[in-house]
Amino acid sequence: MGATFVHEMEVTMKIYLNGEYVEKEDAKVSVFDHGLLYGDGVFEGIRLYDGCVFKLDEHLERLEFSAKAILLELPMTRNEFSEAVCETCRRNDLRNGYVRLVVTRGSGHLGLTPDGCGPPNVIIIADEIQLYPEEFYENGLKIISVPTRRINASALPPAIKSLNYLNNILAKIEAKRVGFQEALMLNDKGEIAECTGDNVFIISKGVLFTPPLDAGSLRGITRGAVIDLASELGVPYREQALTRYDLWTSDECFLTGTAAEVIPCVEVDHRPVGNGQPGDMTRKFIASFREKAKVDGIKI
Ligand code: PXG
Numbered sequence: 001m002g003a004t005f006v007h008e009m010e011v012t013m014k015i016y017l018n019g020e021y022v023e024k025e026d027a028k029v030s031v032f033d034h035g036l037l038y039g040d041g042v043f044e045g046i047r048l049y050d051g052c053v054f055k056l057d058e059h060l061e062r063l064e065f066s067a068k069a070i071l072l073e074l075p076m077t078r079n080e081f082s083e084a085v086c087e088t089c090r091r092n093d094l095r096n097g098y099v100r101l102v103v104t105r106g107s108g109h110l111g112l113t114p115d116g117c118g119p120p121n122v123i124i125i126a127d128e129i130q131l132y133p134e135e136f137y138e139n140g141l142k143i144i145s146v147p148t149r150r151i152n153a154s155a156l157p158p159a160i161k162s163l164n165y166l167n168n169i170l171a172k173i174e175a176k177r178v179g180f181q182e183a184l185m186l187n188d189k190g191e192i193a194e195c196t197g198d199n200v201f202i203i204s205k206g207v208l209f210t211p212p213l214d215a216g217s218l219r220g221i222t223r224g225a226v227i228d229l230a231s232e233l234g235v236p237y238r239e240q241a242l243t244r245y246d247l248w249t250s251d252e253c254f255l256t257g258t259a260a261e262v263i264p265c266v267e268v269d270h271r272p273v274g275n276g277q278p279g280d281m282t283r284k285f286i287a288s289f290r291e292k293a294k295v296d297g298i299k300i
Contacts, residue, residue, distance in 0.1 A: 014091040016084050016124035021091050029121050034114060035104025039164040041120075042066035045258045046099040048089050048126070052297025053099070054258075055221045056082055062219065063101065066160045072105060075120050086300040088124045098129035098259065104163070132260055136181070137286060140266030140278045141255070143195065145184040145244055146174040150193035150216035158193070158216045168196040182255065184247070184268065187216040192242040198257035199223040200265075202242065202250035202273075203235075203281050209246070212239040222256040222289075225296075229288050235281065244269060252279030254286075261293070262286045 015027035035041035044063050047054045060078050067074045076084070085099055101124050108117030132141075148171040150158055168185070175183035175196075184200070187193045193216030194200055200217075201210045208230050211217050230237040247253055253265040253273045262285050264278030273279075 013125075013127070014088065016088045016122070018119075018122055021088070027123070029104070029123070030107040032107040032109070033104050033121060034106065034108050034117050035102070035121065035163050037108075037110070038105075038112060039162065039166070040070070040072075040114065040117075041102060041104035041163040042070065042072065042161055043100065043102040043163060044161060046085065046101065047129070047258050047293070048094055048097045048099060048300070049293045049297060051095045052294075052299050053085060053089070054293055054297045055225065056085060056298045058221050058224065059101070062161060062221070063103070066162060067103060069157060069160045070162060071114075072103065072120060074103060075122060082298070084122075084124055085126075086298070088126045089300045092126045094126050094128070096129070097126055100125045100127075102163070129259065132181075132263060137263060138278070140264035140273075141181050142267035143182045143184050143255075143265055144175055144178060144180040145186060145269055146171045148174060148183075148185065150185045150187050152188050153214065153216065159213060159219055161218060172196045182265075184244070185216070186244070190243070191215050192244065192247065193217055194220075195255055195257075198255035198260050198263075200242075200247070201226065201254050201256065202247055203252040203279060204246070204250045206236065206281075208235050208237045208281075209240050209242060209250075210237075211242050215241055220256055220258075222258055222261065225289060225292060226256050226262060226285060229285060229292065233284060233288060247273070250274070252282045254278075254282045262289045 013024040014021045017027050044059045046059045104121045105114050106118040106120045171183040171185050182195050185193045192211050199220040247268045248271040251274045255263050264282045
């Protein structure tokens with residue numbers, strides 16, 4: 001009986017769904033939800049470190065901006081979202097993990113117009129996280145630029161963290177099919193935008209560079225944390241349009257994202273970055289970020 005109980009404990013997962021905490025099996029939304037039918041909705045991916053939610057307020061602000069940009073009225077206040085995120089972590093006995101917060105347009109008719117949709121569905125999933133294996137933090141990732149471009153800002157501002165990830169998914173597939181873990185995505189001018197779920201940084205001659213947001217990058221929360229760290233570590237920092245050439249000839253390169261944190265990149269388009277090993281500055285950023293993550297959150 002004890003073993004069965006343990007097993008049940010393992011499989012049970014509480015999902016926040018529109019104000020209620022329901023079992024995973026009961027967490028269901030309509031097939032008429034426009035989040036499913038059209039990718040009409042917004043989301044956030046958030047980390048829980050040692051019982052603290054990292055940069056929760058920043059994530060909720062970005063969610064509000066994403067929702068505003070797509071004219072989706074959020075059904076909850078910042079405080080209500082904050083409390084629901086923390087409570088979902090508590091109910092799942094999590095101290096470390098990953099939180100996926102999703103707000104869809106809600107259930108509607110078969111047609112693009114959101115008229116008649118709603119109320120929005122609010123879903124919060126808190127789970128353990130499958131990180132890149134530690135060897136990638138030690139030895140670095142190899143990335144490759146792919147044909148699929150980051151979506152043009154005049155088509156859909158890439159700052160909106162919407163449920164439309166198809167172009168990033170295609171880029172990821174293209175990289176994986178040719179044996180790489182991650183894809184480097186360019187914008188329609190051929191400049192570096194970002195990777196499929198991570199921002200890109202390089203270090204050249206002691207200066208930290210990342211593409212500006214108008215190159216097609218998401219305003220990553222981890223990106224912001226690394227920019228703050230640069231000033232704390234006394235590393236000069238510039239936002240500047242970057243080309244593939246800039247990455248090929250950089251001394252160091254790393255990616256940042258909620259899931260990956262700070263991860264070194266040691267090869268771009270078959271060219272070794274620097275000496276082909278994670279650089280000293282990158283290691284410093286990884287260590288400092290890990291320190292910051294432990295202390296810079298809201299207690300659940
Ligand atoms: N660019 C894009 C396109 C993203 O979706 C980031 C950069 C990094 O931002 P943050 O705020 O996380 O530092 C993201 C966000 C995943 C996954 O499963 C990750 C994201 C989105 C969707 C899935 O790894 N990252």
